[in-house]
Amino acid sequence: MPDLETLWQYICDEFNKKLSSISYNTWLKAVKPVQFKANTLVLEVPTALHKDYWKANLSKQVTSMIADSIGQKINVIAKLPEEPNPLDTTSYAQKDTSAARDPSRPTFMRETKLNDKYTFETFVIGKGNQMAHAAALVVAEEPGALYNPLFFFGGVGLGKTHLMHAIGHQMLANNPEAKVKYVTSEAFANDFINSIQTKRQEEFRKEYRSVDLLLVDDIQFFADKEGTQEEFFHTFNALYDDKKQIVLSSDRLPNEIPKLQKRLVSRFKWGLSVDITPPDLETRIAILRNKADADDLAIPDDTLSYIAGQIDSNIRELEGALVRVQAYSSMTHMPVTTSLAADALKNLKLNGKTNEISIAVIQDKVAKYYHVSISDLKGKKRVKNIVTPRQIAMYLARELTDASLPKIGHEFGGKDHTTVIHAHEKISGALETDTDLQRAINDLKSELKK
Numbered sequence: 001m002p003d004l005e006t007l008w009q010y011i012c013d014e015f016n017k018k019l020s021s022i023s024y025n026t027w028l029k030a031v032k033p034v035q036f037k038a039n040t041l042v043l044e045v046p047t048a049l050h051k052d053y054w055k056a057n058l059s060k061q062v063t064s065m066i067a068d069s070i071g072q073k074i075n076v077i078a079k080l081p082e083e084p085n086p087l088d089t090t091s092y093a094q095k096d097t098s099a100a101r102d103p104s105r106p107t108f109m110r111e112t113k114l115n116d117k118y119t120f121e122t123f124v125i126g127k128g129n130q131m132a133h134a135a136a137l138v139v140a141e142e143p144g145a146l147y148n149p150l151f152f153f154g155g156v157g158l159g160k161t162h163l164m165h166a167i168g169h170q171m172l173a174n175n176p177e178a179k180v181k182y183v184t185s186e187a188f189a190n191d192f193i194n195s196i197q198t199k200r201q202e203e204f205r206k207e208y209r210s211v212d213l214l215l216v217d218d219i220q221f222f223a224d225k226e227g228t229q230e231e232f233f234h235t236f237n238a239l240y241d242d243k244k245q246i247v248l249s250s251d252r253l254p255n256e257i258p259k260l261q262k263r264l265v266s267r268f269k270w271g272l273s274v275d276i277t278p279p280d281l282e283t284r285i286a287i288l289r290n291k292a293d294a295d296d297l298a299i300p301d302d303t304l305s306y307i308a309g310q311i312d313s314n315i316r317e318l319e320g321a322l323v324r325v326q327a328y329s330s331m332t333h334m335p336v337t338t339s340l341a342a343d344a345l346k347n348l349k350l351n352g353k354t355n356e357i358s359i360a361v362i363q364d365k366v367a368k369y370y371h372v373s374i375s376d377l378k379g380k381k382r383v384k385n386i387v388t389p390r391q392i393a394m395y396l397a398r399e400l401t402d403a404s405l406p407k408i409g410h411e412f413g414g415k416d417h418t419t420v421i422h423a424h425e426k427i428s429g430a431l432e433t434d435t436d437l438q439r440a441i442n443d444l445k446s447e448l449k450k
């Protein structure tokens with residue numbers, strides 16, 4: 001029997017021949033071989049979705065690949081990093097490997113316009129979007145089969161639209177005949193209303209119900225649109241019954257969208273919901289590097305790191321900052337350096353709304369968000385459900401205003417500046433791992449920047 005390394009190398013080589021480079025990078029590169037013993041190969045995979053896909057698909061392929069080459073039957077087990085190695089237990093019994101699947105034409109006839117730039121190739125994978133990316137790839141490769149509907153949710157500017165377009169491109173690359181339709185929920189609503197006004201409802205239905213892939217972006221805007229929801233319900237059912245792939249996106253989970261009909265909420269949960277969380281610093285730098293290279297901009301690494309350090313939650317703004325730095329450099333005829341970037345982005349702050357955010361507004365928004373009173377935020381109570389919002393408010397005051405530490409302390413009922421530093425450190429530290437907190441901060445920042 002081969003040893004672990006030889007076996008894994010063989011498997012990688014075989015898949016390299018069979019799979020596209022995107023699939024290979026997604027499913028094989030992210031995997032760590034852990035152990036090969038008693039005809040069982042244990043692999044460590046990064047997310048639950050990888051595990052699911054290995055179980056449902058790749059493990060079997062490996063088994064037959066090895067059977068064909070050395071005539072030996074092996075089992076393949078994919079485990080998450082936090083799960084124990086099944087070979088470590090003495091009473092190891094083969095677990096059930098069956099996949100745990102979760103369950104002047106009218107405007108609406110217009111051609112789907114997918115943005116050429118939004119492809120899998122240009123999408124930078126990081127911790128916050130790894131699972132969403134893998135799910136996107138699954139539905140592009142096997143539409144209608146595994147995750148239907150696929151539902152992306154997450155904060156503004158984090159790549160939901162990019163991934164939806166990437167699915168469309170990939171599906172068309174695999175099957176140029178496929179009918180792919182991308183719309184925002186607003187465009188869907190407009191098309192529907194238009195079809196009623198022009199008495200072309202039949203055509204509308206035919207158009208939307210005959211696609212192979214329907215991508216509907218930002219469905220939170222369906223709230224309040226009763227008639228559109230009704231129509232979408234029927235569109236959804238028709239496509240779903242036909243095993244056509246549906247991909248949806250929203251800034252929040254279906255059950256958190258106000259006034260979304262319960263029957264839609266429950267259908268949206270039939271498939272897979274994956275969230276996208278803000279990128280960490282390394283991912284932000286990688287995104288900027290890619291963008292700079294794509295636009296042929298010569299920008300030093302330390303400057304990219306500086307820019308990535310300034311904008312932490314919205315990739316659209318991150319890209320905007322890069323464009324601003326470049327424009328500033330052209331205007332001033334100076335090369336791009338970190339100090340030039342600092343100047344360019346300082347102007348952004350002065351011109352933008354960032355400076356208009358006051359500590360009082362932050363306190364108000366945080367108090368409402370966490371259902372506590374402003375006097376609690378300023379007070380001394382040490383209970384957790386008040387301490388955390390208080391620290392979050394101090395953190396945001398430090399991040400989003402130019403107020404000095406003593407001034408922030410003063411605004412929070414006369415606290416010492418070291419309390420503000422402590423709060424800032426506590427929240428910054430927790431943000432590295434706590435996805436609920438990341439989402440809350442993201443929501444609050446978007447709310448404050450409105």
Ligand SMILES: Nc1ncnc2c1ncn2[C@@H]1O[C@H](COP(=O)(O)OP(=O)(O)OP(=O)(O)O)[C@@H](O)[C@H]1O
Nearest residue numbers: 122123124155156157158159160161162287315316
């Ligand atoms: N992982 C990534 N790699 C490269 N570019 C990215 C990535 N994520 C987002 N972007 C870029 O950031 C910009 C904003 O992304 P996108 O429009 O997809 O966000 P969104 O989540 O759909 O936002 P919204 O909620 O406003 O609809 C796009 O230019 C996109 O290409």
